[in-house]
Amino acid sequence: MKNSDTPQIQGTNRRSFLKMAGGFGAAMAAGGRALAETGASVPALAAGSTYMGDFVAPKLDKVKVAFIGCGARGGTHYHHISTFDNTEVVGICDIYEDLAQNAKKRVLQNNAEAHKNVKLYFGDKFAYKQMLAETKPDVVYVITPWEWHAPMAIDAMNAGAHAMVEVPLATSIEDCWKIIETSEKTKRHCMMLENVNYGRDELMFLNMARQGVFGELLHGEAAYIHELRGQMHQVEQGRGTGFWRTHHWAKENGNLYPTHGLGPVAQYMNLARGDDNFRRLVSFSSPAKNHALYAKENFAPDSKLNQIEYNGGDMSTSIIKTELGRTIMVQWDESSPRPYSRHNLIQGTRGTGAGFPNRIALDYTWKNATPELRKVLGLKESEPNKHSNYHAWLQGEAYQAFYEAFDHPLYTRMEELAKRLGGHGGMDAIMNYRVIECIRTGQPLDQNVYEGAFWSAVTPLSRKSVAEDGMPQDFPDFTRGQWKNTKPLPIVQ
Secondary structure (H helix, E strand, O other): OOOOOOOOOOOOOHHHHHHHOHHHHHHHHOOOOOHHHHOOOOOOOOOOOOOOOOOOOOOOOOEEEEEEOOOOOHHHHHHHHHHOOOEEEEEEEEOOHHHHHHHHHHHHHHOOOOOOOOEEEEOOOOHHHHHHHHHOOOEEEEOOOHHHHHHHHHHHHHOOOEEEEOOOOOOOHHHHHHHHHHHHHHOOOEEEOOHHHHOHHHHHHHHHHHOOOOOOEEEEEEEEEOOOHHHHHHHHHOOOHHHHHHHHHHHOOOOOOOHHHHHHHHHHOOEOOOOEOEEEEEEEEOOOOHHHHHHHHHOOOOOHHHOOOOOOOOOEEEEEEEOOOOEEEEEEEOOOOOOOEOOOEEEEOOEEEEOOOOEEEEOOOOOOOOHHHHHHHOOOOOOOOOOOOOOOOEOOHHHHHHHHHHOOHHHHHHHHHHHHHOOHHHHHHHHHHHHHHHHHHOOOOOOOHHHHHHHHHHHHHHHHHHHOOOOOEEOOOOOOOHHHHOOOOOOOO
16 A cells, blocks of 8 residues: 555654654653652562563474363364364363363364364362373463363463463553563563454554554553343352452452453553553442342342342452553453443544444545545545545445555455354454464464563452552553564454
8 A cells, every 4th residue: 555656644653753852862761760759669580581472482393282271262263273274182181071072072073083082180179280281292282260260270381381371461560560571581472362363354454554544542441331230140150250250250350351352452552562561450349239230130138149238349440551651541441231241442542443333534635635535534635635534433434445454464364264153253263373473484473472471460459459449550561671672463364
């Protein structure tokens, strides 16, 4: 889309901003804000360890994969992986035998020859350790309750495997550091499986942001608003996601699930990737009403659901401020009767893209728009100074036109596979394919361990901010300043 006669969109290089901001840049080069000022403790990179931001592992002709957890999310992952060429499922582990057996059955249905030696482990919460020792996988998927993510990922990496961890990566700052230090020490990837980054609209917004369509990025909005109180029935059933998730709702007051909305926005802004980084947040929670109301209306008075004291606020709202002063609003609500939303809003000096519903508003004239923008915005050469109507959203058919102009090349390459394998509209299939593709071909993963830590850190930082009546909380610099030298995520072809 570039030629000498086409106007180029300006103002997209945040590195130039850092270079121009002399005093600020000097402070960053000196190691960032003084630890005494932030109160954040940043351990030094251990001797013999490697920074993992752009790390490339040795190529593998065939990827041996093991799975820990075969429940709600597990089925999607082991189904996808077992359909891909050049993979071998070597181990499946779950505390429940029926889930492990069902997983094995599905894997063998997909490719009995490739996975003929798969072994099952079940009946004990530490059975996964035996699986790691006996099957020696190259990659381990961790698909378990949140509190198990960190110890299982650490054990997997120490056993020589790359760890792919369901969201969140960890639930405490301490565990984020443990995961990072283990990844650096073992030189094994640890990727949090943020599937939403592979959604069609998220990929398109990333492509548009990289091309500067939104101008200088200023603000984002992210959310996970998803009414899930029906999972509370699993407490009485004694197993399932709600069996353990309900207790998090009851005892923790903050944003418990920030990454689905935040991951895409963070990559639009290149946070922790050369241009900018997380600085601090403030967080507030609404009163806690909805879980208790649901329990009262749907369970017997003597039900254990009516004996729980629900302390977690129904709506959590956090504001993140970045090193460059940009802002991100992050919301979480799994209990209110309202439609699903992740917000997915990115705003810049030239306009805004948003989701739920999908819509775009841009400010361009014929003179400063590219041919693609002239077409989708309906700009006329006969009115070269007339601005596009940014006071109204482009939705429906008008929004659909942006796919033709700005669909991400990764999505166009993977569209058929995404539709065939599915998983949240295909985003899961694209993500899992990229995991195997990167490991096999020796590419950096699309999400590095530091990004997973930053996105997940919103949970403990928001809890602390809420407990301190909205006091600001600084993000630790999990990269120890190396974010400034980490490459932005490329537009993968």
